[in-house]
Amino acid sequence: MKVVLFGPPGAGKGTQACEISAYYGLTHISTGDLIRKNIREKTPIGLVALDYIERGKLAPDEVVMQLLGREIAGLDGYLLDGFPRTLAQAKMLDEITDIDVVINLQLDDELVVSRIVNRMVCPVCGRSYNKLLHSTTVCDCGATLTMRTDDTPEIVEERLKVYREQTLPILDHYGAVGKVKDIDGNGSVGEVFEKIKKALYDYDKKR
Numbered sequence: 001m002k003v004v005l006f007g008p009p010g011a012g013k014g015t016q017a018c019e020i021s022a023y024y025g026l027t028h029i030s031t032g033d034l035i036r037k038n039i040r041e042k043t044p045i046g047l048v049a050l051d052y053i054e055r056g057k058l059a060p061d062e063v064v065m066q067l068l069g070r071e072i073a074g075l076d077g078y079l080l081d082g083f084p085r086t087l088a089q090a091k092m093l094d095e096i097t098d099i100d101v102v103i104n105l106q107l108d109d110e111l112v113v114s115r116i117v118n119r120m121v122c123p124v125c126g127r128s129y130n131k132l133l134h135s136t137t138v139c140d141c142g143a144t145l146t147m148r149t150d151d152t153p154e155i156v157e158e159r160l161k162v163y164r165e166q167t168l169p170i171l172d173h174y175g176a177v178g179k180v181k182d183i184d185g186n187g188s189v190g191e192v193f194e195k196i197k198k199a200l201y202d203y204d205k206k207r
């Protein structure tokens with residue numbers, strides 16, 4: 001099963017990505033992590049990406065696609081987290097693979113803002129918590145949780161606007177071929193994951 005996961009900031013996309021990958025045995029691929037890994041390992045393409053980043057630029061689509069193409073070659077199940085980011089990337093992706101389903105996590109703007117301004121993040125393992133639901137400032141892994149200085153309502157609203165502008169054309173692209181499943185992101189991690197499982201039922205060849 002080849003899955004793309006979309007969700008606005010604060011909708012729990014990272015957490016659901018982990019849940020889905022673990023449950024269905026999918027390789028969880030984040031292109032950001034992939035680029036960092038290749039830079040760390042000094043692979044030829046990683047060095048090309050580094051050259052752009054050192055000049056303050058984003059790695060171009062061609063570079064990201066090369067990295068991704070190598071990563072997904074031979075995999076029959078994976079989840080793309082935070083990719084594609086643009087319609088151009090989605091079209092390039094279509095040339096190297098055939099995505100089965102796009103999960104579109106949805107959450108009301110007010111909820112997104114509330115979740116994000118109350119968000120505490122673990123600097124060690126990356127897990128995030130809601131201050132309203134988590135009474136201590138310590139992560140399950142033992143590290144002290146921090147708040148991000150850019151988690152303000154104004155910045156979050158701007159991020160949402162950018163997210164929507166970028167994501168809508170991609171959702172239209174996959175929606176036109178019936179591949180988009182909208183998921184209501186309201187509820188606990190477990191509740192949202194149950195909705196995702198229902199949506200993925202037809203695609204799950206492991207059953």
Ligand SMILES: [Zn+2]
Binds near residue numbers: 125126139
């Ligand atoms: Zn942690």
